[in-house]
Amino acid sequence: xxxxxxxxxxxxxxxxxxxxAEGHEVLVLERDRGKCEVIAEELGSVVVQGxxxxxxTLAEVGAARADLVIxxxxxDEDNLVVCQVAKLKFSAPRTIARINDPRNELIFKKLGIxxxxxxxxxxxxxxxxxxxxxxxxxxxDFRSYGLEIVEFKLSHDAAAVGKRLRDLxxxxxxxxxxxxxxTRGAIVPTGDTLxxxxxxxxxxxxxxxxxxxxxxxxxx
Amino acid sequence: xxxxxxxxxxxxxALATMLDKDGHRxxxxxLNPNQxxxxxxxxxxxxxxxxxIDQDTLRRAGIESVxxxxxxxxxxxxxxxxxxxxxxxxxxxxxVCRIYDPIREEIYRSLGLETVSPTIVMSNLLKExxxxxx
Numbered sequence: 001x002x003x004x005x006x007x008x009x010x011x012x013x014x015x016x017x018x019x020x021a022e023g024h025e026v027l028v029l030e031r032d033r034g035k036c037e038v039i040a041e042e043l044g045s046v047v048v049q050g051x052x053x054x055x056x057t058l059a060e061v062g063a064a065r066a067d068l069v070i071x072x073x074x075x076d077e078d079n080l081v082v083c084q085v086a087k088l089k090f091s092a093p094r095t096i097a098r099i100n101d102p103r104n105e106l107i108f109k110k111l112g113i114x115x116x117x118x119x120x121x122x123x124x125x126x127x128x129x130x131x132x133x134x135x136x137x138x139x140x141d142f143r144s145y146g147l148e149i150v151e152f153k154l155s156h157d158a159a160a161v162g163k164r165l166r167d168l169x170x171x172x173x174x175x176x177x178x179x180x181x182x183t184r185g186a187i188v189p190t191g192d193t194l195x196x197x198x199x200x201x202x203x204x205x206x207x208x209x210x211x212x213x214x215x216x217x218x219x220x
Numbered sequence: 221x222x223x224x225x226x227x228x229x230x231x232x233x234a235l236a237t238m239l240d241k242d243g244h245r246x247x248x249x250x251l252n253p254n255q256x257x258x259x260x261x262x263x264x265x266x267x268x269x270x271x272x273i274d275q276d277t278l279r280r281a282g283i284e285s286v287x288x289x290x291x292x293x294x295x296x297x298x299x300x301x302x303x304x305x306x307x308x309x310x311x312x313x314x315x316v317c318r319i320y321d322p323i324r325e326e327i328y329r330s331l332g333l334e335t336v337s338p339t340i341v342m343s344n345l346l347k348e349x350x351x352x353x354x
Binding site: 055075077078080081088089104106110 | 273274275276295296297298300301302304305308309321323324327330331
């Protein structure tokens with residue numbers, strides 16, 4: 001794939017490095033000459049100094065044949081315009097925008113950006129997952145399908161402790177494909193699987209039934 | 221009419237002053253409170269400090285009840301994002317956006333945004349003056 005990465009900061013650099021290692025044809029657009037030099041030195045000639053919001057710059061680096069344009073600058077407005085210009089002017093088949101302010105996620109969606117990654121939100125979620133006060137952890141969202149993968153850790157007073165999976169009234173469209181137990185390891189559960197304290201339960205659920213699922217597993 | 225202007229540079233301040241003189245209810249927004257010094261002492265409108273691509277700031281500046289919104293900051297992309305938020309999220313009836321880059325202006329105009337490119341306006345004006353027969 002030919003992938004254009006706009007923004008050569010930390011995210012852009014590491015992303016480009018990973019994509020190059022996977023064998024993709026990668027081009028990084030970065031305004032700052034110093035950052036360009038660092039990337040060129042470490043990753044070779046995969047970087048062009050220029051403004052990725054400028055149509056002329058994008059044309060110069062062959063945006064018209066890019067399979068994917070990823071905008072990862074630190075400014076949401078720039079990431080938005082990069083993706084919109086790539087789509088409208090170069091008919092880029094796929095664009096991904098990094099979002100710095102999580103509140104902009106909805107705006108980007110409404111303005112037609114296919115995919116967004118909110119770095120702030122991801123960091124927050126990771127930190128929350130380390131906090132004991134959060135029994136439910138979001139692992140992955142499949143927003144376009146309204147599905148999410150969540151993890152529950154069963155505390156000693158959780159409603160599901162001591163029950164078999166089949167005895168729980170799981171909401172429709174929720175399934176439990178994996179249970180990670182301290183004593184028994186990772187289990188692909190059946191209806192017979194007994195749930196114990198400290199088990200980590202990985203569930204796939206619709207966003208709207210998340211609360212009902214939580215109530216079944218945790219009680220209340 | 222009620223107008224919200226984003227960016228209190230030379231153009232923003234002049235526009236706000238003109239609209240205020242004509243009796244419109246003007247609110248002007250800028251990241252830097254020092255910029256409001258450009259407004260005349262008898263300016264009757266409201267000034268709000270904040271970032272215009274932040275929905276909460278826009279709400280605070282009253283975007284939900286304005287008739288018109290103009291973005292005139294130095295940054296094309298900031299103007300474009302704010303204008304699109306005003307148009308598509310807050311459904312402001314009249315939105316106008318300054319874009320220096322003529323190419324970007326063309327792209328977003330074709331997308332239905334009302335835009336003004338000072339680059340093109342000025343070039344046309346200067347050309348006209350230069351070619352005028354004395």
